[in-house]
Amino acid sequence: MRIPRIFTEQALAVGAELALEPGPSQHLARALRMGQGDALRLFDGSACEYQARIVAADKRQVVVTVLESIPGVAESPLRLHLGIGISRGERMDWVVQKATELGVAAISPLYTERTEVRLRGEREGRKQLHWRQVAISACEQCGRSVLPVVHEPAALAPWLQGADGERRFVLHHRATTAPRGTELPASINLLVGPEGGLSEAEIAAAEAAGFESLALGPRILRTETAPLAALAILQARWGDMGSLD
Template sequence: MRIPRIFTVQTLSGGATLVLEPGPSQHLARALRMGPGDALCLFDGSGVDFPATIVSADKRAVTVALEQGQPGLVESPLRIHLGIGVSRGERMDWVVQKATELGVAEITPLYTERTEVRLRGEREARKLQHWQQVAISACEQSGRSCLPQVHAPGTVPGWTGDCEDTQRLVLHHRASPLPATASSPTSLSLLVGPEGGLSEAEIATAMAAGFLPLALGPRVLRTETAPLAALAILQAHWGDMCLPR
């Protein structure tokens, strides 16, 4: 049986005993039907995994005893910040989930000229919390011990103007592929539009901020496909994904 990995907002330390939050407790006790003596792994987003054993469990609270922490998976040497146009329905959840699995370090949802979803106030706060939970669940599944940060939504001019990464790219279907001789960056900002893509003005704004246009190939990819294809290519080119030789 696979040992479940559970995120907690509590700061963890080896040898401690703690009571998990209601959400993880209910998941372990109700969904997984785990009980005293069962093993699990906890992480708090600091990059360390803590093997643990359930001491007691009921439907409201699970108490666990922690062993000494162990270094989690090494993060990619390429730190990627994804700026992604907010899309409709479950597409955004899909992008956040898969981008987390692909090792992205930060995600900023963006309101663009062609964005059809506009969130305000409490709705935006709830959606932001939901996206962060999607990222947490993806870390639990994929083995990551560091959480990507999901920022509050911004705009293309604001986000591109604040980017200071060593490499900056904007997806644009009329651009050129990534040069094989391009120097290896340590950090990268990737801008991807919503349904319908970025406007010419937004692409010009990004390029004025130091972004280079990048194309992925001859086919037009959907908004939930394009960032994931780009992330996989960039991680294979400069990060921690490798192709068979």
């Protein structure tokens, strides 16, 4: 049986005994049917993970003891910050999940001219927490020990002003260039629009903020496909994914 990886908000230390939160507890006890003596791995977002063992379990609570610290090994040397226009339905969940698997360090959901989803008040906060949980689940699956930061939804203009990546790219189908350069950047900001893409004014604003226009090829990609293709290319060129060169 594959040893499950579980995220906890509690700070972990070797020798500690702790009760896991209700969500992870119910997943382990009910879905996976794990109990006393079973092994698992825990991580708290601190770049390490820990071998642990269940010492008590019922359907509502699982208590574990932390046995050993193991350095995390799944973080990319390239710090990628994805700014993505908020899309409808499950598309945003898909992007958050797969971008996490592809190693992004941060995700910023953005309101743009063509964003059809407008969140307000408590709904905005609930969506941010939901997307963070999607990222947590993706980290548990893919082996990451550090959670990507999922920022609050924001307007495009202030996000552009705060972009501080060594390289910055805005993805749109009217661009003609692929990512170029041999010098290894430590950080990249990547901007992708929602359904319908970015407007010409938004692309111009991004370019004025130091973003390079980026194309991925002759085909127009859907909003949930484009950022993932771009992230894979950037990771292969400057990050930790294998290149075919």
